[in-house]
Amino acid sequence: MTPSDGALSGNQKRKMRSAARLYAVQALFQMEHTEQSTREVVAEFLEHRFGATYDGDEMQDGDIALFRKLVEDAVNWQAKIDQMTDRSLIAKWPIARIDPTLRALFRVAGAELTQSDTPPRVVINEFVEIARAFFADGREPKFVNAVLDHMARAARPEAF
Template identity: 35%
Template sequence: MTDKPKSSAAQRRSAARFAAIQALYQAELSQLPADDIVREFSDFRLDGEGIRDLDEPNDNLIDPDRGFFADLVQGVTTRVVDLDGLINSALEKDWTSKRLETVLRSILRAGTYELMMREDVPMRVVITEYVDAAHSFFDENEPKLVNAVLDRIGKTLRAGEIGQK
């Protein structure tokens, strides 16, 4: 067995985001509590094997930042009503988060949570990370939707970060 090269903090956070999207999808479909989902992922899906780095398909595995992963999953599930309210306000008229596909809703919720609660992560990083994640799941217009919605939410929540009043 060969040692994996050390992953950067940014790579470990990217892997945590990707795993969190999957966990949020599972949580919504199974209706299991966030703590159970985090425990299952930690015990069985993130058990030293890591998450495949989609930008490097040569079987490099990235060990996710487990604390960041748990914060995303637990934070989203705790604040889902507030997150959906922000998402709904950023969607086109007559659209709500309930009309979105479950993975897309999970991506938007996680991104919105980071914009709302993780001021240690720059707005542009959050948006880029979740647009990239959307590209992993979707081929069509969904990544553009993720970009537009998170940009609108970011301009509301982080106006000072982009020089708006």
């Protein structure tokens, strides 16, 4: 059972929001590879990921409303987000050619940058951490930081 929002500490809320972002990236990745609908993947994640226990490890509870919004916004605004991402990438590497995990990450981050009032620096930091979770030994987190910085400046120049 999840405590009401009033009973959660600021740190717990941040962890739940971070988990929602991670799950949203995983959901978009899964949608691309399974052709599941938004409704199907959201239902699956809510039933099998949020707070579930696997092999004795408890999955983090997530902010369900944020998760749902990020997945829906990433799908609904995908063309706009992909154009913004393409403008942030080098010409030889359009979004269609990049790693599918990074593509999902950029789409979810782009949804949050364009469809929420979350400060751009928070979005960038959160998604760089997600990149570190997927690519611990690679250069991808620095790449994600650079691309998201460019995307954030394009999406919300007034914030810089």
